[in-house]
Amino acid sequence: xxxxxxxxxxxxxxxxxxxxxxxxxxxxxxxxxxxxxxxxxxxxxxxxxxxxxxxxxxxxxxxxxxxxxxxxxxxxxxxxxxxxxxxxxxxxxxxxxxxxxxxxxxxxxxxxxxxxxxxxxxxxxxxxxxxxxxxxxxxxxxxxxxxxxxxxxxxxxxxxxxxxxxxxxxxxxxxxxxxxxxxxxxxxxxxxxxxxxxxxxxxxxxxxxxxxxxxxxxxxxxxxxxxxxxxxxxxxxxxxxxxxxxxxxxxxxxxxxxxxxxxxxxxxxxxxxxxxxxxxxxxxxxxxxxxxxxxxxxxxxxxxxxxxxxxxxxxxxxxxxxxxxxxxxxxxxxxxxxxxxxxxxxxxxxxxxxxxxxxxxxxxxxxxxxxxxxxxxxxxxxxxxxxxxxxxxxxxxxxxxxxxxxxxxxxxxxx
Numbered sequence: 043x044x045x046x047x048x049x050x051x052x053x054x055x056x057x058x059x060x061x062x063x064x065x066x067x068x069x070x071x072x073x074x075x076x077x078x079x080x081x082x083x084x085x086x087x088x089x090x091x092x093x094x095x096x097x098x099x100x101x102x103x104x105x106x107x108x109x110x111x112x113x114x115x116x117x118x119x120x121x122x123x124x125x126x127x128x129x130x131x132x133x134x135x136x137x138x139x140x141x142x143x144x145x146x147x148x149x150x151x152x153x154x155x156x157x158x159x160x161x162x163x164x165x166x167x168x169x170x171x172x173x174x175x176x177x178x179x180x181x182x183x184x185x186x187x188x189x190x191x192x193x194x195x196x197x198x199x200x201x202x203x204x205x206x207x208x209x210x211x212x213x214x215x216x217x218x219x220x221x222x223x224x225x226x227x228x229x230x231x232x233x234x235x236x237x238x239x240x241x242x243x244x245x246x247x248x249x250x251x252x253x254x255x256x257x258x259x260x261x262x263x264x265x266x267x268x269x270x271x272x273x274x275x276x277x278x279x280x281x282x283x284x285x286x287x288x289x290x291x292x293x294x295x296x297x298x299x300x301x302x303x304x305x306x307x308x309x310x311x312x313x314x315x316x317x318x319x320x321x322x323x324x325x326x327x328x329x330x331x332x333x334x335x336x337x338x339x340x341x342x343x344x345x346x347x348x349x350x351x352x353x354x355x356x357x358x359x360x361x362x363x364x365x366x367x368x369x370x371x372x373x374x375x376x377x378x379x380x381x382x383x384x385x386x387x388x389x390x391x392x393x394x395x396x397x398x399x400x401x402x403x404x405x406x407x408x409x410x411x412x413x414x415x416x417x418x419x420x421x422x423x424x425x426x427x428x429x430x431x432x433x434x435x436x437x438x439x440x441x442x443x444x445x446x447x448x449x450x451x452x453x454x455x456x457x
Contacts, residue, residue: 051085052078056110058120064157065119065138070149070323081109081117083147088137089125116154128165131291131338139326150324156333160370166337167298168372171307173398175341175376179280179307180216180253185429186392188421189217189257189378189402193409196223200230204238206414210407211246211254213418218243219402220259222285222313232258232270240277257283257309264293268300275304282306284340287314287331291338298339309378310340319356332361336375344402345377347387348394349455359394366398376400384409385424385434385444386453392428401425405456411446420447 058064071080089107105125111118119138127133139153176182192198192206207218218239226232236258243254260270260282267289271282282301286294294310301308312335318326328345335343343365346358358379365375377399379391384406391401403421410417420443427437427444438445 048079048082048086051089051106052082052109054110054112056108056120058110059122061123061159061161062120063123063126063134063138063159063162065121065153066155067117067119068115068150068152068154068323069117070115070151072147072149075147077112077115077117080147081112081119083145084117084142084151085109085119087145088119088140088142089121123159123161126162128162129295131166131295131334134162135291135334139330143325150321152322152324153326153330155327156330158333158337158369163337163370163372166372167295167302167339168336168369169308169339169341169375170298170302170373171341172373173366173376174373175280175307176398179255182216185397185425186399186401187217187376188215188425189219189380189400190215190407190418190421191219191221191402191404193404195221195404196227196230198230200234200238203230203235204242206408207239207256208242208246209414210418211243212249213407213415214422215407215418216253217255217257217281217400217402219257219309220283221404222259222261222311225259225261232260233273236274236277236279240279255280257281259283259285259311260297261285261289261311264289264296267293267297271297271300271304271306275306280307281309283309283311285313286310286335286338286340286343287312287318291334294335294338294340301339307341308339310335310343312344328356329361329364332365332375336365336369336372340375342376342378342400344380347379347381347383347391362395362399378402380404382406382456384451384456385420385447386451387455388421388424389428389434390453392425397429406447406451409450410443411450412443416443416446419443 085107090105107119107121109117109119176187190210192203239256247254256279260267261284274282319328345361346356348358362377380402383403407417407421408414423441423444
């Protein structure tokens with residue numbers, strides 16, 4: 043028989059194999075705990091160790107993780123692929139972001155990044171469409187697709203919600219989007235909202251000659267969510283929207299499977315993400331949440347505004363690059379910028395994030411002095427000007443809606 047101790051989980055000479063999942067953590071050891079001791083406990087608790095020395099026989103399959111690098115407050119941990127059940131994201135996160143987040147051995151711990159091996163990635167469906175939605179659904183390749191949420195976020199009647207959608211579609215946006223907390227409330231029931239909004243969608247398509255669609259929020263208990271997806275497909279819509287963090291990754295994986303059967307794209311809202319990623323020294327980074335979202339199969343994901351909107355700054359550009367990168371042939375994800383945007387911010391946003399994007403604007407459309415249709419027109423004009431390389435002031439000289447938006451908001455970022 044042999045023993046296992048914390049020291050067995052630290053090996054600074056170890057080289058990860060091509061099948062290891064490598065995770066980068068930032069940690070602050072507890073008082074009286076060395077960095078080496080804390081780092082070994084991270085690897086131990088997140089794999090097959092415990093606080094007491096164990097005595098095992100030769101029937102044991104070693105699935106221990108190894109901390110193999112320490113650089114200041116940053117450590118790297120390699121996990122053998124055999125530790126994880128294929129295609130089971132909840133189980134993976136229970137390892138790499140589970141009990142370790144509450145260990146007394148560290149004052150703080152943050153999962154910053156993951157390097158996913160093909161041995162693990164191959165167990166996941168990934169996105170069905172990804173950035174292909176721009177060309178496959180809308181026939182758009184040279185600009186971002188554009189979305190808006192009716193404001194106020196909740197409280198509009200079904201008829202008013204659909205009316206606002208129509209005004210935005212006709213004004214120039216591609217997508218109407220529910221907000222994260224609008225599902226099936228009495229003031230705006232899901233089925234009625236879907237039917238009436240799609241009727242207005244069809245009217246807007248006929249009038250503009252452009253494809254329009256609706257990001258309808260199906261978030262609910264998993265079985266109910268699947269029934270709503272069925273209803274969405276039966277009415278001829280192309281998308282569902284889901285709050286991926288609050289409904290849980292297992293539910294997202296189940297919805298992804300149904301959406302492949304139905305041919306629906308998934309727009310992922312990240313409500314509750316800041317409970318994990320806002321504190322710079324503790325939790326799980328948005329980069330990792332984005333990686334998990336891609337593996338679980340969303341097509342579009344909110345990733346921030348590169349510091350230009352109302353939400354806290356984050357590594358939007360780096361996250362977007364990862365979502366678009368090659369991952370053993372897995373389909374990419376279309377990043378979505380949202381939160382406090384208006385037409386005056388479009389040039390800086392597109393300079394930072396490019397055109398292979400979805401841009402979603404709420405108050406920056408509906409707060410336009412001349413109303414939603416004019417606000418949507420101003421937003422589309424700002425995008426068209428930026429794609430054409432024409433300065434905003436010059437473009438606004440011949441586009442009154444944009445001129446009014448620039449006069450109201452300028453290029454200032456809201457708080």
